[in-house]
Structures are given as structure tokens and as C-alpha cells.
Amino acid sequence: MKQRFTLIGAATALALLPVSAMAERGDSGHLNVIYWQAPSIMNPYLSGGTKDVDASNIVIEPLARYNPRGELVAWLAEEIPTVENGGVAEDLMSITWRLREGLLWSDGTPVTSTDVAFTAEYCMHPEGGCAQLRQFNGVESVEVVDDLTVTVHFDEATPVPYGPFVTGFAPIIQAAQFADCLGARAPECTEANFYPIGTGAFRVTDFRPNDVIQFEANPNYRDPALPHFATLTLKGGGDAASAGRAVMETGEMDYAWNLQLAPDVIATMAQGGQGVPISAFGTLVERIEVNLTDPSPDLPPETRSTREAPHPILSDIRVREALSRAIDRELLVEIGYGVAGLPGCNLVPSPPAFASDTNADCVTQDMDRARELLDEAGWEVGGDGIRVKDGQRLVLDYQTSTNAVRQDFQALIQQWWREIGVEANLRNINASVFFGGDPGSPDTFQKFYADVEMYANNFSGTDPAAYLGQYLCGNEPRPDTQWQGENINRYCDPAYDALHDELGRTANTEDRARIARELNDMLVRSYTIIPLVSRGRVSARSVTLEGVDLNVWDSETSGIAEWRRASN
Incomplete structure (x- = not known):
């Protein structure tokens, strides 16, 4: 044997x-x-x-x-x-x-x-x-x-x-x-x-x-x-x-x-x-990424890939927070993952020392607060229930890869967003294309030619420093990098960059964990990233x-x- x-x-x-x-x-x-x-x-x-x-x-x-x-x-x-x-x-x-x-x-x-x-x-x-x-x-x-x-x-x-x-x-x-x-x-x-x-x-x-x-x-x-x-x-x-x-x-x-x-x-x-499922929890997080730039096809690729043209709707943090508050993460877990999922409020869910405990309020769906935020942002409910501001309707293109669970999530989130006056146009893309990285394709997650997109990824090892480095200024995918790059939101905050530099100089494990939690919180509390589910990895073997x-x-x-x- x-x-x-x-x-x-x-x-x-x-x-x-x-x-x-x-x-x-x-x-x-x-x-x-x-x-x-x-x-x-x-x-x-x-x-x-x-x-x-x-x-x-x-x-x-x-x-x-x-x-x-x-x-x-x-x-x-x-x-x-x-x-x-x-x-x-x-x-x-x-x-x-x-x-x-x-x-x-x-x-x-x-x-x-x-x-x-x-x-x-x-x-x-x-x-x-x-x-x-x-x-x-x-x-x-x-x-x-x-x-x-x-x-x-x-x-x-x-x-x-x-x-x-x-x-x-x-x-x-x-x-x-x-x-x-x-x-x-x-x-x-x-x-x-x-x-x-x-x-x-x-x-x-x-x-x-x-x-x-x-x-x-x-x-x-x-x-x-x-x-x-x-x-x-x-x-x-x-x-x-x-x-x-x-x-x-x-x-x-x-x-x-x-x-x-x-x-x-x-x-x-x-x-x-004939086979058995196998699973384990790590750092995989299903989330919604928010585009901070204008994805309009009327703009040239160079502009669509930088902060030169801020997003006309999602640049307002109140709108981004409203989208997050309207989501029932516990129901998403129940429908999509069961015991292989947990409600997700962090980009970095583990190891435990690196997981922030300041974002747990995301678990509770709060439709009233979501509506208040949109009211404060000046978006008024129109005759068809969709909000309007300065003649523009609050309509978002919401894309992800083709997958039954993700399409179920899209349908639920579309419904919740409509209840607060946001219309979501749903699109799903073949996963091989969406995650393929082909610089000639308009449908990759890196190009992000949509308002919001949903997927999951994780970091290898047990230290998230390199993973958090994705969101440094200058790491955005753009034409001159053949659309490679990991800062797909085009997030850029000098304070974030400075704190990440401090993380790179810090040796003490407790201090590293504290700084990593702060970096996580900057991304999550700005609603640049909307975590949904901390996913266990599930595969199957014969x-x-x-x-x-x-x-x-x-x-x-x-x-x-x-x-x-x-x-x-």
C-alpha cells in the first residue's frame, strides 16, 4: 500500500x-x-x-x-x-x-x-x-x-x-x-x-x-x-x-x-x-468591486482606465455605501454556500490576527439607511421607482462570470437595489473570457467596462502585504501595461500608499496585523470593495x-x- x-x-x-x-x-x-x-x-x-x-x-x-x-x-x-x-x-x-x-x-x-x-x-x-x-x-x-x-x-x-x-x-x-x-x-x-x-x-x-x-x-x-x-x-x-x-x-x-x-x-x-467533495477555508472572498472611473464607451481607453474621468455616480461614497447596506449577506450564504460560506465584511478574512472586527455591521441588511444615504446624495425617487439626479437615472451595469450561484446573487442584489431605487442591468460573461486577461478583449475583469463587477480571489500564504499592495496608486490596468494590473477599481489614496509602505518596514507580527487591518478597513469603509461572502474552497475528487x-x-x-x- x-x-x-x-x-x-x-x-x-x-x-x-x-x-x-x-x-x-x-x-x-x-x-x-x-x-x-x-x-x-x-x-x-x-x-x-x-x-x-x-x-x-x-x-x-x-x-x-x-x-x-x-x-x-x-x-x-x-x-x-x-x-x-x-x-x-x-x-x-x-x-x-x-x-x-x-x-x-x-x-x-x-x-x-x-x-x-x-x-x-x-x-x-x-x-x-x-x-x-x-x-x-x-x-x-x-x-x-x-x-x-x-x-x-x-x-x-x-x-x-x-x-x-x-x-x-x-x-x-x-x-x-x-x-x-x-x-x-x-x-x-x-x-x-x-x-x-x-x-x-x-x-x-x-x-x-x-x-x-x-x-x-x-x-x-x-x-x-x-x-x-x-x-x-x-x-x-x-x-x-x-x-x-x-x-x-x-x-x-x-x-x-x-x-x-x-x-x-x-x-x-x-x-x-463516484467522488467526494473536499473543502477548506482560506482567504477567498466573493465581493463586488466598484468602478471609480467612468466606463463610458464614448471615452478613449486611456481615459476609461484612469482617474482622469471620475465615475459620474459611484464617485460619491454615499451611493457606494447605500449599495452595500441594501445587501442581505446571510441570505446569500444560505442560498449559495451553506456551511462552505460565512457572511463577508472584510477583504482579508484570515488568518484571524489579520481579520478586522470593525466591519461586522455589514451583516445586517439596512434598507432604511440605504435609502437615507441616497436621499442625502440628492437622488430622488422617480415615477418608475428609479432615482434621478440632474436628469440622470441611477442605473448601473453589473457584470460577473457565468455561474449559477453568481447569477442567483445578481438576481437577489438586483432586487434589493431596485427596492432602494437603483436599477441594475445584469450581464454575465464566459468565465474563460472574463478571467482570461486577453488584452484584445473588452470583457475582461481587468478592463472593467461596467459600473460594478463581482468575483472572488485570494492571496497565497498567510501574510496579506502583497495582496493589499494591489490597490496602490499606479497599479491600475491600462493600455500601456497590456491591461495587466490588479488595481481594477483604479483606487488611489496617498494615505493608503503611505500606510502600505509602513507595513513593508514593520517586522513585529502584532504591528503588521494591526496595519493590515487598517488597510483593509480603508478599502472596505470607503466601499471601494463590497465584500459579500467569505468562501470555503470546494472541489471534488474521485x-x-x-x-x-x-x-x-x-x-x-x-x-x-x-x-x-x-x-x-
């Missing part, structure tokens, strides 16, 4: 494997995985969508990850650098990483520190747009010390230096493959973006955007007994319901990601006996699939090398 090991770093893990678990690579045959939000690209630096990050992490890997228990562990690196072991400078101005010896790319060439340094150059290029730029906040330079050693230098003391090259959001890419893909040329490198050369357990053999990806075991993977599967199909498209049925009812698939379904639907599927440990602190595919077919 094969035995499972904890994710504590590949080198240590291999040493701990009992002889009985040492099997030949590919001994489990073929693995079928379904992501109903189909991956559009295999490069997380050109897409912030979880579907694309997870798909790419099957092939490309970081120096370190967080394991399913939220612990930082070495991956491609020999060890985690710290002040105690000399890897982090005592003045906190640099961190030095050393690669494990003998690492090979899937094409058989050696992995070197030049690849690591190039990865930073690729993401930080001033003429490009990097979806994960926040991972490199504060980086001044990356120095190649020798073939296996690289030092990251920061522009100021950085007590928590585990942003660059850490987690599935910041993996190492091969310098030779991406050498001609810097800056504005990055989106043009189709071969590299669809077929990256990696160090992961698998390599891509066929990539069809927004459809299906075929993989085979990487012949140069560092562990000769892994991966257990010889080949892998990642099927994209459909919806969460069909994905869940494919695992738990029909058994066509071995693993289904992100089952954003009503709890009774999941329970019914599980009765099929009853014949072993070795799966749902990781909500990093990429969900980070442990895929260990997945295996159950022994008879």
Missing part, C-alpha cells in the same frame, strides 16, 4: 518516503481534471485568473510555496532563507536564495540563477504589463551571485521578503525560452505562453485555449518516482454543475475544481458514489484518487505530482 507524505519540500519529502512507496513514474496511468473556467494561457504573469495560475503551476514552479497548512516550505530552493541561517540580511535589505543542485528544465538543460533573475526582469520590465507585479513590490535589483545563488535587493528594509519567486503566483520561467518576450512583446510569444518549459511534474503536449490541455510526465522531473500519472488531460469549459457531476456522479473525471454550487446540489451529486490535500494557501495544483490512483 503506497503511503502519502506531507508537503515539506521535495528533497525532504523524498527522503521520508518508505521503500514501499517508491514506484515507477507514471504507474497510475492517466489523470482527468476538469476546470469549468477553461485556462486561456500557461503564463501567470500575463493573467491573474486562478484557472491560469493553477494550470501553469502544473509545469512551472517557484523557489518556495505554502503547504496546505499555510507553512512556507522550500520547493526549488535548498531551504527557506532567514536571518538566523544567514539567508536574509540582518538589515533586512536583501534575501539570498540557493537553488537545489541538479535541477533540470523539461528540455534537459540546467536551471540556473540566471533564470531566476530573468524572471524578475520579465515581470518588472517598464514597458510590459505583469499580472503579478505585486509579488515584486520593493525590489531594487536581483543579483546573480553564482550559477545556483541569487540575491534579491530591496529598496528599503523588508521584514517579510517572501514575495519574489514565492508561491504559484511567481514561478520561475526559463530565460532562454522567454528571452525575446520582454516588455510589450510578452503577449506576442504564443509558443512560450502556451508551451512553457518548466521544472514541474508535467509538460504540455497540446494546448487549446479555452478548451483542453494535454500533458505528459516530465522526463527530467527531479524525483524519479514522480509524477504517479503518465499523462494528464485538463478539460476546460462547461459549468460548475457539469464538472461536479463528471466526478461525483458519472466518474468521467478524477478531479473537479471550484464547485461554486448550492450546498444541496453538491450533496445530491455526492450520492452518486474515490479512486489518493494523495490530494486541498491547498487554499497556494495553487490548488501544487501537489499534483503526488496524486495517484488508489491501490486495489
Whole structure:
């Protein structure tokens, strides 16, 4: 009987494997995985969508990850650098990483520190747009010390230096493959973006955007007994319901990601006996993002992407607060998630020390206060019940991805908003397009050509500093960044930026937690973000699939090398 090991770093893990678990690579045959939000690209630096990050992490890997228990562990690196072991400078101005010896790319060439340094150059290029730029906040330079050693230098003391090259959001890419893909040329490198050369357990053999990806075991993977599967199909498209049925009812698939379904639907599927749901709580928050700029199609893209043209309605905080007060979050949880959800009032819901307790009043729906706020803002109820001000009706375009739970949420929120005099035009967009990051598409969440939009994302690891850095001035997606960037609201507050800088200089854990809570509160109390539900991650695995440990602190595919077919 094969035995499972904890994710504590590949080198240590291999040493701990009992002889009985040492099997030949590919001994489990073929693995079928379904992501109903189909991956559009295999490069997380050109897409912030979880579907694309997870798909790419099957092939490309970081120096370190967080394991399913939220612990930082070495991956491609020999060890985690710290002040105690000399890897982090005592003045906190640099961190030095050393690669494990003998690492090979899937094409058989050696992995070197030049690849690591190039990865930073690729993401930080001033003429490009990097979806994960926040991972490199504060980086001044990356120095190649020798073939296996690289030092990251920061522009100021950085007590928590585990942003660059850490987690599935910041993996190492091969310098030779991406050498001609810097800056504005990055989106043009189709071969590299669809077929990256990696160090992961698998390599891509066929990539069809927004459809299906075929993989085979990487012949140069560092562990000769892994991966257990010889080949892998990642099927994209459909919806969460069909994905869940494919695992738990029909058994066509071995693993289904992100089952954003009503709890009774999941329970019914599980009765099929072919698979079981798995879940865990982390930092995933379903929320409404508010556009602070004018999305009018009459404006040029450069104007629509900046604060140059403030939103004609939503620039008033009273309107934004009214939209939030009108929502019954407890009912949303009941309908959409059951025990896999909690009413959400924070952008950062965990770890507990980082979760603010000052926003709990959002749980109580307050229609009277919502109406008062709109009255105060000068919006008067018209003959059809929709408010009017200076001849303009209070009408908002409300978009999200296509998903049954999200469409249920849209319908409920549309009803609640209408009760306070706000009309919402609903639109849902194919998830592969919405989260795809295609700079040529008008329908991506980054372009945000709507008034409000709804989705969920989370941060890896247990420290939210980089995540909160999304909302710094200058991080907005815009044409000159190929529409990459994470400040999709176009929020900009110098006080927020200054406080985030303070967080970057703060070492004490309690002080870091306090500052992070304050940053969270600035975003939430300004109603730039309207949290709805703190979501547990729910996926499903086949009853014949072993070795799966749902990781909500990093990429969900980070442990895929260990997945295996159950022994008879």
C-alpha cells in the first residue's frame, strides 16, 4: 500500500518516503481534471485568473510555496532563507536564495540563477504589463551571485521578503525560452505562453485555449518516482454543475475544481458514489468591486482606465455605501454556500490576527439607511421607482462570470437595489473570457467596462502585504501595461500608499496585523470593495484518487505530482 507524505519540500519529502512507496513514474496511468473556467494561457504573469495560475503551476514552479497548512516550505530552493541561517540580511535589505543542485528544465538543460533573475526582469520590465507585479513590490535589483545563488535587493528594509519567486503566483520561467518576450512583446510569444518549459511534474503536449490541455510526465522531473500519472488531460469549459457531476456522479473525471454550487446540489451529486467533495477555508472572498472611473464607451481607453474621468455616480461614497447596506449577506450564504460560506465584511478574512472586527455591521441588511444615504446624495425617487439626479437615472451595469450561484446573487442584489431605487442591468460573461486577461478583449475583469463587477480571489500564504499592495496608486490596468494590473477599481489614496509602505518596514507580527487591518478597513469603509461572502474552497475528487490535500494557501495544483490512483 503506497503511503502519502506531507508537503515539506521535495528533497525532504523524498527522503521520508518508505521503500514501499517508491514506484515507477507514471504507474497510475492517466489523470482527468476538469476546470469549468477553461485556462486561456500557461503564463501567470500575463493573467491573474486562478484557472491560469493553477494550470501553469502544473509545469512551472517557484523557489518556495505554502503547504496546505499555510507553512512556507522550500520547493526549488535548498531551504527557506532567514536571518538566523544567514539567508536574509540582518538589515533586512536583501534575501539570498540557493537553488537545489541538479535541477533540470523539461528540455534537459540546467536551471540556473540566471533564470531566476530573468524572471524578475520579465515581470518588472517598464514597458510590459505583469499580472503579478505585486509579488515584486520593493525590489531594487536581483543579483546573480553564482550559477545556483541569487540575491534579491530591496529598496528599503523588508521584514517579510517572501514575495519574489514565492508561491504559484511567481514561478520561475526559463530565460532562454522567454528571452525575446520582454516588455510589450510578452503577449506576442504564443509558443512560450502556451508551451512553457518548466521544472514541474508535467509538460504540455497540446494546448487549446479555452478548451483542453494535454500533458505528459516530465522526463527530467527531479524525483524519479514522480509524477504517479503518465499523462494528464485538463478539460476546460462547461459549468460548475457539469464538472461536479463528471466526478461525483458519472466518474468521467478524477478531479473537479471550484464547485461554486448550492450546498444541496453538491450533496445530491455526492450520492452518486463516484467522488467526494473536499473543502477548506482560506482567504477567498466573493465581493463586488466598484468602478471609480467612468466606463463610458464614448471615452478613449486611456481615459476609461484612469482617474482622469471620475465615475459620474459611484464617485460619491454615499451611493457606494447605500449599495452595500441594501445587501442581505446571510441570505446569500444560505442560498449559495451553506456551511462552505460565512457572511463577508472584510477583504482579508484570515488568518484571524489579520481579520478586522470593525466591519461586522455589514451583516445586517439596512434598507432604511440605504435609502437615507441616497436621499442625502440628492437622488430622488422617480415615477418608475428609479432615482434621478440632474436628469440622470441611477442605473448601473453589473457584470460577473457565468455561474449559477453568481447569477442567483445578481438576481437577489438586483432586487434589493431596485427596492432602494437603483436599477441594475445584469450581464454575465464566459468565465474563460472574463478571467482570461486577453488584452484584445473588452470583457475582461481587468478592463472593467461596467459600473460594478463581482468575483472572488485570494492571496497565497498567510501574510496579506502583497495582496493589499494591489490597490496602490499606479497599479491600475491600462493600455500601456497590456491591461495587466490588479488595481481594477483604479483606487488611489496617498494615505493608503503611505500606510502600505509602513507595513513593508514593520517586522513585529502584532504591528503588521494591526496595519493590515487598517488597510483593509480603508478599502472596505470607503466601499471601494463590497465584500459579500467569505468562501470555503470546494472541489471534488474521485474515490479512486489518493494523495490530494486541498491547498487554499497556494495553487490548488501544487501537489499534483503526488496524486495517484488508489491501490486495489
